[in-house]
Structure formats: structure tokens, C-alpha cells
Amino acid sequence: MIQIQGIGNQTGPKFWRSLNELANTPKFQQWVAREFPDGATDIMNSNSRRNFLQLMAASMGLAGLTSCRRPVEKILPHAKSFEGIAHGNSLHFATAMPLAGSAMGLLVESFEGRPVKIEGNPGHPASRGAANMLAQASVLNLYDPDRAKDVVEGGKKGTWDEVAEAMTQAGPLEGVRVLSGYVNSPTLAGLRAQLLAKAPTAKWVEYEPVSDETILDGSRIAFNDSLRPHYDFKKANVVLALDSDFLQLDNRSLGWIKDFSARRSPAHHEAAPAATPAAGAHGANDHAAGDHAPAAGMNRLYAVESNYSLTGATADHRLRVKPSDVANFVFDLARELGAITGLKVLGQQDKFIKALAKDLSANKGKAIVLAGPRQPAAVHAVVALINQTLGNAGETVTYTKEDRRSMASLVELVKDLNSGAAKSVLILGGNPVYDAPADLAFGDALKKVANSAYLGAESNETAAACKCSLPESHFFEAWGDATHLDGSASIVQPLIEPLFGTKSAIEVVGLLVNGKWQSGHDLVKAQWKLADAAWKKALHDGLIAGNAAAPAKATGDKTRVEAAVNAHPKAKGGMEVSFFPSANLFDGRFANNAWLQETPEPMTKIVWDNVALMSPKTAKEMDVAEVVDNVGMYGKKIAIEIDGRRVEAPVLVMPGHADGAVSLTLGYGRTAIGRVGKGIGYNAYAVRVLGSMGFASGATVKKLDGTQYLVTTQEHHNQEGRPIVKENTEAGYAKNQHFATHDEEHVELFSLFDGYDYSKGSQWGMAVDLNACIGCNACMVACQSENNVPVVGKEQVAKGRDMHWIRLDRYFTGAEEDPQVVYQPMACQQCENAPCESVCPVAATIHSPEGLNDMAYNRCVGTRYCANNCPYKVRRFNYLNFHKDLEEITKMVHNPNVSVRMRGVMEKCTYCVQRIQEAKIKAKAQGRAKGEAGPYKVGEILTACQQTCPADAITFGDINDPNSKVAKLKKDHRNYTLLHELNVKPRTTYLAKLRNPNPELA
């Protein structure tokens, strides 16, 4: 993590007291000198804050001494170990990650009490075994040395005791305001109810900068009821996404991707494998097998959007329109379908609309129309009506009750803050000073309150604006609970004691309500009142059974919708500006996460920055297209003005973007933040105001003089006519099933060397289904986490030294103005005739008896010849010591099963050889018979990328085992070998991409 801007020259307050420094304090010396630390005898009988903090200090000291930290209670050695614990073996615990009103069920791998790797919980509806980038990377937030660690009051360090005193002696909670994100913790909701009952003048306000409340607003028009739609992509033959990136930027994306991708397999599948029916028997982790059943043929996705999203990239037909024209489009479509009456307005897109309407009508009850949260309520109302007209409601689209009206209450809060009606305010998480609508001037209003406190995990803009800031526990450190949008509830189970003496939101609100500290554990237990067995089951499963919300009745009211359509205002003209949550940083809360900063943005492949996206035509007209020379890429700066508010941003041309529109990414430009995120990007919230939270029209965009250096991981976007991502239409595939392999036929080649003997045991292989892959980057972060892949920083990425073992190659095909996008996950292909192996002079990269291309880091001297000779360019070289500047605490995130590579050695994907070895040891320990294909069960070994892939695009396994899914996929007609003509015989093969275009639009 070197040379990140701002790290070297620390000024101002010191970010982090290093452990060495800590070890040198007199207090610590004293502690070391004594046989027992102060108060050690109190461990058993006291949970006083003082003792707690002392133990914290002690355990921190231990962490420094041993580089391995355990929960405080476990510092005492086990006289007897308990069942299931073996040093060096990891344990998995179920928990859930709360995020903006949703909950993602996770399984966390923990080594000796140290959470290291996050995986999706197969039993949880929000993750279904997968985990996205954000969830994967959240473990790094736990070990962030820049986290909020201390109670800070008026610029001075305080204590939790003082906080408790202040909160409990403040009297009858007069005029208290609590501002939080969406409350989806039943315990917190319970405490909220108690608080509001106790203090009638108190108010509780929810605000999320990235929300989809417009959907609820739409349902209030259409159904006269606040309802949330849920989609069943398994059943959908036709999907229409209107300004919706449902495959990437929704809290429910993971589950949707799984169903959606399963429906991308073609119907023409004669030689293709049927799903392994026995797969389910191999345990919950075996989700990857069996989901590819081509039950009902390939679905068809239409996307109508302004910016190019991952959904647009997956779509069979994509229509680029300005954000305001999405409404016109959907109104016209509704008119075409007869859902509403009125004259159509868009002549241009009539052909598209007619064909689409025909397709939708032909698939009544088997289609989904959905719109993204940027679109106004009227659009959602019409969408609801269309789904009803098509008979989708109740089939592919169901509704549950949900009522949220946060924006109005936030406006009211600001009014109260300004008027003095609010006496004191407690902010639980979030970062409203940074991300509240700009016209509310939330920061100024906050300063007017006498008492303000902020509980948050980082020392951010809001913490700085409050009188008192309190450090919040990471969700790995505190008990809690969370419900997902479908109502299913999980216990948030901690994996580790708080590293820095932090408290959770329920503990702080509990203090406010009850006047005394209660542990989060007790609060959650009190909320759920589960019997012991049920509690244990809930913890084990990561899900509390029987909480899913019941479907609600939804009957659309055509008159109300038509009234809303008629009242829908016309766009103001001028440039239109849309606001997108960042795929990497979400709303900005992950801005200090180096893994996410360095993961390339899925569409632009930009790292460590956000940009303003424009179409090639618009950028050309304004002369703001980026300048690319041999040194790098320079984004020309523009100023975007909306209602007198202004932000400056560098432009990047996005082929396929709508003309006359700009897309801005939220979450960057943070000012009060740790070292990683400081000074990265511009803040798009500065021009995001009430009433145009999704997109704004009538903006003025001016070209400025300056440029900004932008860094991408991929500089060339054209396949140059090479057969890299092989692609066809479903119909074309039906006609010629061998289209992907016809160029692979050749005469038998003569080799001087004998091949390897794989007649016994296993040989590993991988198949990547390009049809399923949507390019979401989850695999990149999963791999980074699993394999201790270092972060190198913007400058080094600019030099082409990014270290990701797996990357997602993104190519544009077709015209620049309106291209299609294809993705290709690319990691070491583990060639059988590996060109890297033959050129290494010191035999540091060698073939294993199971066909792997192994790296012996200790032997490597770093000639880089192997990387030069690798046709896939997947080898990564440690040009510098990329681990040098890691804080001790950040090193805790390392997976102990994988070597941390030193500078000067080459590294690359290993097919997660540590997981293979683990399975091997397990099989041996269990005395499993060595069958013909080795002792492994099908699907027992999952690579990190495969495990987390929501689309099940990656399949790894034993090619020697005819029952393995990978062996079957390799017999698929679509299976082809990349750069086959080189005869390197890679073990990773690709399944060609198919699209399913509407013949009427061909």
C-alpha cells in the first residue's frame, strides 16, 4: 500500500498510535513488568468500563507482541480445548452485514478468533452463497488503522463513562432528535419505540443518501399503499430494466443475479450437462452446482438507460436515452400496451417500443418490468401498472408492505435544528454532513444545536461537525440484528471483541433509553426472546426462520396513475445530470477501503477516482474528451452547475452513454477521512438537491482549463478482431453449435516431451461461463482477500503494476456511439504446456502432479521472463515491497494459509491451492478411499472467486472426475480455449457468450 497520496506526509493529528509506540509507554512497560495486569483478577466478576478498557490495552499490547489478537475473554489459556478447535484450522460463523436498510447474510472465516475472509451465506436470501465487493471488502474496514477509536468531546479525548453521565443526567430527553440510516434492526426499532414512548418530544429521523424510496412513492400512486416490489427472475422470460442497474447497484442484486444468470443458459443444450441432481446433498456450500439447469431457455433483457451500466452490458437490447426520456419511454410503452391512455410522444423509438410491447405481451405473466430508483414516482407507478396489465403481478412480481418517507422527515429535522426546536441530536452512523441534499445545508444546521453527538466507525465530516464523536463498533465486533428487504431476519453475530473500545448503536441507544449500559448481546436476546435451541439455530444458520414478509395485495388504480402521468413535469432542457452510487464505495462509506479503491470501476476500469461520464458525441461537441497519450490519460475538467451549486469533475467518455447527459458518481471527494480516501475524486453530493436526487435537468456544464490524471487498469477496449470473447446469438448457436470451436480443429501435433501422467488422482480445471458473468468484480475482491493480494496505490496502477490475480477484461464491440460490452474474467489459465514453466531459469514455476502451475515463491529470483512469455499476461510481479507500509493492525486481515509475497518475486492465481490442500488433508483425515478420480466430493473445493460469484459463472473442479460439473461443462459445445492456436493447453476454458436478441429488432 505504498505511495498513496497523502500517506507520507502526515500533518495534524496523528492517525494511529502504532503498536510499538504503545508498547513503549510507561504504562505498558509497567504492565509487562507485573505478573498480572491491573485488575486481572476482576476479569470474571466485572464488566466495568475501566476494566474493559484496561483489558483492551492489554490485548492490544498482546496483539503487538504476537501479531495475533484474540477476544479479551480468551486471553486466559484454555486448560482444555473445546470441541472443534484446532490451531491453524479456521472456523466459519454466520452473521449478517447491514447495509442501507438491507442485510446480507455472510459466513465469516475466522482463524483463532481473527476474522479473515467473508463469504456469502448460502442459506440467506440476500446473498445465497455469494458476497459482493462491498461485503468482501468490509473485513478490511475492521482492521482500518484510521478508524474512529476514541470518544472525542470538544476536541479532547473523553471516556464512555463521561458519555454515559452526560446522556443519563441530561434529564427527560427534551427535544432529542436521533438521526440514523434505515432502521432494519428489530432491536434498534424496539429501542426506538421505547425512546419515543419515554420522550414525547423526541423524534427519530431516518436518512439514506442512496435509497429507492421513489419506488415506494410510485406504489403509493399506483396502489394507494406503500408497497415494495419483489421480482422472481427464475420465471421471467423477458425483462425490461428502465434506468435500473438491478444487477449491480441494488441491495438485492446478489439473489437476482443468481436467478437471472441461471436463465441465460441456452435451450439448445443437447450435449450439455444436465444439472447434477445429487449436488444438493453435499452441503450448503455446494450452491454452485446444479444452478445451471436450462429449464425454460434463455431469457431476454432490454435495458433503457442513460449511463452504461452492468445491466446494460448484459442486455440483449439496450436503448440509450436521456434520464428524463426514460419517463417518456415508459409512458409510451404503457400506452402501446394499453395500460394507460394518451398519445405517444416519442416517434423515434416507436419501432423499439412496438417490438418490445409485442415481446412483453407474448410473455404475459412471464415478464418483469422494473425501473431504477433514480426515476420519479410517476415512472414507478406506470411500471406497476404495466406489470399488472401484463399479468406479471402475482407471478414474477410480488409486493410486500413497507413504509419509508425519510426525505420529508430529514427536511423537518433541519427545520427543527435551525429553529431550535431540536435541543440535542444524536446521529447514528451515516454521514449526513457529507451526503445530505446540498440545499438543506445540514452541516450549518447541525452547528446550531447545543448538544450533538455522532456515533460512527470513522472520523468523518459529520463527526467533525458534532460536539462529541463516539467510536462505533464494526459489525464484526458487536451483537446486533438485521432484517433484509424481504423481511427475513438475521442475528448479527460478532467475530471478535471490539478492537478499540467501541460501542454499537443499540448499546448507545440502550443507554439513552435505560440509563445504563447493557451489552448488545443482552439487548438482542431480550428483543428476540428465543429459546436456547432456537437461538443457537439462528446463530448457526445466520437466519431466524419464519420472518419473511407475507405478500401484500396490490391492485393498481389506472386513474391515479394517469393523473400522475399528466402531472409529470417536462424536463427543463439543457444538460441532464444523473447521480449514481459508486459500485466501489457505495454512498461514500467505503471510501477509506483500499481494496475497493483499487478495484477498477466495472464499466470504466478507473481506479482511485471518480469521473463525469459523457457520450462520445457530447464530449466531442464540448471538446472535453479525455486526452490519452503514452504517459497516461488526462480527463479534461468541467464545471457542473445546478441551481447555482457547482462541482468540478474530470470527464471520461463512456461509449454508449446518452447524448446531452452527464453521469456523476457519488461517494468520492471525502474531506474528513482516513489516509486511503483522502483527496480522492470530487464530491457529487455538492450539486445533489432535494427534488432531483436521482437526476437533475437544466444543468449547465462548462469546460474548464485544467485536466486530471486518470488511471485505468485497462487502456485498450477493442478486441482488434481477435477471437478473444467468442460471441453469438442464441439463434445462431442453435444453427451452428460448434461456432466457438470450429477454429480449434487441427492436425495432431508432435511433441518432443512426454506429457504428464494424470491417469491417477485428480487434475484440476476451470470453466468460465461468459454468458453468466456480468462483470461485477466480486471475484476480484474475494481473491484479494483470500490470497493476500497487496494494494499498490494509484501511481503504481498507473505504471501497470496492479497485483490482482484475477481481472475482468472488458471489451466494447460495435459502434463507438452505441456499442455492446463483453466481460471476460482472466486469471492464470494453468496451462498444460505452460510457456512460463519452460523459461524460468531457477525452476520457480513448475507443474504439479495434479496439473497445477505452481509458484515456488522461495525459489523465485524475479527475472520476469515468465510474465513476458505469458500470453494471457496474468502474472504479477512485486516490483516494490507492497506490504511495507501496512500497519500492524492491517496485517491481521491476511489469510494465514497463504504466503505474503516479498518484493522481487512473481505471483499469480493458484486456483486457491490452499483450499485444495485443505480438502486433501480433510479427505486424508477422514480416511476417504482414493477413487479413480481422487477422494474429493463433487463441489467440495471452491475457489474464492467461484465461491463468491453471484452468477455462478466460474466452475472449478476435478476434470478427471466425470461427475464433476467442470468436466461436464468442458464437454459443452460452447466450451472453447482462449488462444487455442498457441497450443499452451490452458486448464481454464471459456463458455462462449450468447445474446438473445429480438428478431424484430435485428
Place this chain on the structure above:
Amino acid sequence: MAQLTHDQELKNKLSAPLATGNPNFHDVTEAVSIISEVKTHRNWYIALAITGSITGMMGLMIAYLIVTGVGVWGNNAPVGWGWDITNFVFWIGIGHAGTLISAILFLFRQKWRTSINRFAEAMTLFAVVCAAIYPGIHVGRPWRAYWLFPIPNEFLDMWQNFRSPLLWDVFAVSTYGTVSALFWYVGLVPDLATLRDRAKTKARKLSFAIASLGWRGSATHWKNYEKAYMILAGLSTPLVLSVHTIVSFDFATSILPGWHTTIFPPYFVAGAIFSGFAMVVTLMVIARWIYKVEHLVTMTHLENMNKVILATGCIVGYAYATEFFIAWYSGNPYESYVFFVSRASGPYWWAYWSMVTCNVISPQFFWFKKLRTNIPFMFVISIIVNIGMWFERFVIIATSLHRDFLPSSWGYFRPTFVDICTFIGTFGLFLTLFVFFTRFLPIIAIGEVKGMMAAAAHEEHYLDEAVAASQGKEPVGAAH
């Protein structure tokens, strides 16, 4: 000499301009020996200070690299090799002229080589020293570079990978270095004895006495010497071809388009000789002027070298054309892309066309006698040729690597100041070694030049006589 045979006539024709002014044996001894015997000139110290500080800068750069990592250079992914290997091949190539002059021209009895061979051999040796720095420091862990040698050690406990061209390279270059050093040293022995005999101080006498291995100039000595020299010349001859052939295997045996071509071995050897001769011309033009040995290193020598430059330049140009033809003829889209797009018009077009201008066009002037015997002109051309040959290596390495099979991983290489300073530093080292060489050692092979002089023509069979004399008669004294 009224009735000269054709052979004799030819000999006289050749020998006359090979040592002009008709010096006698003593004059030659004087002219060469005096260089190392006079009081050190102030200018010599200035020269040493300049070249020494450039060498020092290289030392600093290498120290910085070893402490920080190879990342201080511009190397990246996909361009894993940049200036490091470019400079390695460049310096190895320079060395080739020395070996060619001393070995192949010796075997072919090209007598014009005599007054330049010592100089050229020194150049070979010093170029190999400069070249050998790079493989050592370009690896990620330089403190483990010795693992490339098959020496027993407890860390590896296994053999190197004999399939790797880099390992062949280690053997080729170390053999080349060893043989070149031996060859040079063996050739030096009689001249060192000359210096010993002329030495005035005890220290000088002692050091040259040790270095000259007890040479007394007896006929037996001469006989053994000639044999040893002949054997070493025989050993060196295949090295002229093999070293650069094997260096070219680093590229040719890979699968990278632009590297994977069968034309590389002859192409590399021709290029090496081309650049080596250019370097000899550059150095000789300076040295003969500074040390006033124009009568020993004559225009004939220079002209002959320029002819070799012209010939090898044409071979190199032909090779460039062949690469394009094969790229087209093979129908291999990746290879076509490298040549027709990457090199001819890609981001490195300037490097490619600089290479063609310097290597193919500039030597064509040597078709004209007037130009190839014009000292300032040949000096400029010789430098241009070496610039071109540096570009050739850079073009081969960087343009092939920066855009290979998958466009997603295409990149670009830019040198850093460490790259540049290290390269400049190798010139400092090269020149420092030369500064020492010209100060302390006979820069021209005294014994050999004498053998080629007109005066020696009268004693054509002096060796045979000497041999006869050694078989029973009094040994003949040292040859002066």
C-alpha cells in the same frame, strides 16, 4: 626487390599502410610503451574524474535499486523487461567486434587486424563487464542472482531449469567473458614482458614481472604462445556466433509475437558485429588521435572496419525486411499486428523508424570511398550506428511486450531517471576501464604489429629459424 612474386607484392601493398612512416621495431616499442611510462598527464586525471564520477552515479543507482526494488525502473506489466535487457544485449553486442577481430580475422590471416585487436579485445572485455551488470541487478532479488549458476547450495537443493534460455544465457555469457579475458591476457603476455624489461622502478618491474608470467621471449615461448593463441582463437570463433545466438534465444524461443522468429540468431550476430565495429571505430578515432598512433592505426584499418559496418548494416536491413515479409506471409494476425501496427505505426513508431534510419540508411554512405575514409564523417556514423543498434534492442523488447495477445493487458513502457542514469553509468564504467587500460597497458599489440611490418617481411621465416635455434642452439632474445 626486383622480382616480387604476386604474393609478396600483395603483402607489401597491405603492410605499407598498416604501419606508415616506415618505423622500425624499436620505434613501435617506443611508441606503444611510452604511453604507459611517461608521467601521468593532468588530462588523464580529469578524464578519470569524469568517467569515475559517472561510474559512481551508476553505483548509487544500483544501490538504490537493490534497497528499493526493481520498481525504481519503468518496468511494468506487460513490459517486464525494459532498458535492463535492452542495455544487456546492447553491451554484449558491442563486445562482438573484439572477438571477431581477434579470433576470426586472426584465423583468416587478416593482418590488418593487428594494430587494433588489443584495443578491440579490451573493448570486448569491458563491454562484457558492463553487460554482466544487468542480468545481476535486473532480477527482483539481486541477492539471489547467484541461484542462476549451477553451484551447490543449501537453499535450492535442485538443479536449475535447463530448458530456460536464460540459463543458456548464463553459460554463454560467462564462457564468453572467460574466454575473452584469457585471450586478451595471453595476447598481452609478450608485451607485458616488454614493459617489464623497460621498467625503471622496482614496483613496476615486479608487477609486470608477475603479470608477464616469466616471459623471456624464447623460441619455445613463442611457439607455445602462438599455439595457445591459435587455440584460443579457435575457441573464440564459435563464441562469436554462439553468444549472440543464445542471447537471441531469450527472445526467439518464447511465444511472444515479435520475439518468436527463427531469423533471430543470424540477425543478432550480424547486428552485434555491426554495433561492435561501430564502437571500435568510435574509440579508435579518439585513441589514435590522443595517443598519436596514427602511423600504427592507419586509414586502411578504419576503412576496412567501415566496410564491415556497411556489410553487416546491409544484413541487418535485410533482416528487418524479412521480418515484415514473414509477418505478412505467415498470415499470423498477432505477428502482423506487431510489425505492421505496433512497430511501424504504433506508440513506439519513433523508436522503430529511428532504428531503421540509423541502422539501414546511415551505413549506406560507406559505399563511397571518400566518405568511408573521412574521419569526422565515420566518427559520426559510427555513433549513429550504435544509437540505432540500441534502438533495435529496445524496439525488439518493448514493442513486442507492450502489445501482445490480449488487448486488455496492453501497456506502455517509460524509463525512469534511474533507468537513464544507470545506463549512462555503464558508459562511465566502460570508459573508466578504458582510461585505466590506456594508461597502464600497451594499447597496441607490439609483438604482433612487428610481425606485420615491412621490416618483418625480410625475416619471414624468423619463427622457423627461431624454432630451429631453440632445438639445441642459443635462444634468441626478446623480440626487440
